[in-house]
Structure formats: C-alpha cells, structure tokens
Amino acid sequence: MNSPYSQKIVQPDISLTICGYSxxxxxxxxxxxxxxxxxxxxxxxxxxxxRRRIEGISKKMLTQTLRQLERDGLVNRKITPAVPPIVEYSLSGLGESLLVPMKALNQWTKENYSQVELARENYDRINSGE
Incomplete structure (x- = not known):
C-alpha cells in the first residue's frame, strides 16, 4: 500500500504556529x-x-481562567459599584460561538469515552509486563 506520506518529507507540513487545531x-x-x-x-x-457551580476550582484558578478568557475575547466582565462590588460574567458572542464545537466534543465524549477507557485497560493489561 502506497501512502501519500511514504515519500521523504522535506519540510514539516504540520506546525504549532499555523495549525488551527493547535x-x-x-x-x-x-x-x-x-x-x-x-x-x-x-x-x-x-x-x-x-465558583460554587464548578467543583474543585480555587479562587486563584477561577480568576486566572476568567482573565484569560476575557483577554481572548470570549468573556465579558461587568462591575457594578456596590459594597462589595458586584462582578458579573457572561460569554461574548465569540464565546457563545465556541459552545457549538465544545458541545459536539462533549457529545463525542459521552458516546465514545467508554471505548477509550476500555482501550486503555487493554493496553495496560497487554503492556504491564514491560
């Protein structure tokens, strides 16, 4: 069988800097x-x-994650002056658009992750003697 990649590759054609997936x-x-x-x-x-909804997240990690998502344009933050200040978050339009592929990936996980776990168990069982 002749693969299109069986020829010698001169330059990388998959790159961290240009690959959309990465x-x-x-x-x-x-x-x-x-x-x-x-x-x-x-x-x-x-x-x-x-913070109460997300099991196990620390204040520090929630703050860092929200700041990064805000920086990436995925989250809006609104501060209402009060004592203490009221800080509200919501997804931007860009953030809402990211829900579509994330939900698809979540669905794939629900449908297929048990097969991943089974494959891992089989691999570990076969390769445990190495």
Missing part, C-alpha cells in the same frame, strides 16, 4: 476553561455563583 487547543486545553465556559452557558453569572 491555536484553539491553546485556548481550551486548560482543564478549567471548558467548565468555566459551561458555567456561563445560560447567561450572566456572578463570580461567587460560578
């Missing part, structure tokens, strides 16, 4: 990012409410 993974690969985005899926949410 660029989006840079945004969503943090373990908290997807959870934070999902916490805002239904609209405006206050910081404390978001």
């Amino acid at each position: 660029k989006v993974l840079e945004i969503v690969s943090n373990k908290w990012t997807g959870l934070v985005i999902y916490a805002m899926e239904d609209g405006i949410i206050r910081y404390g409410d978001m």
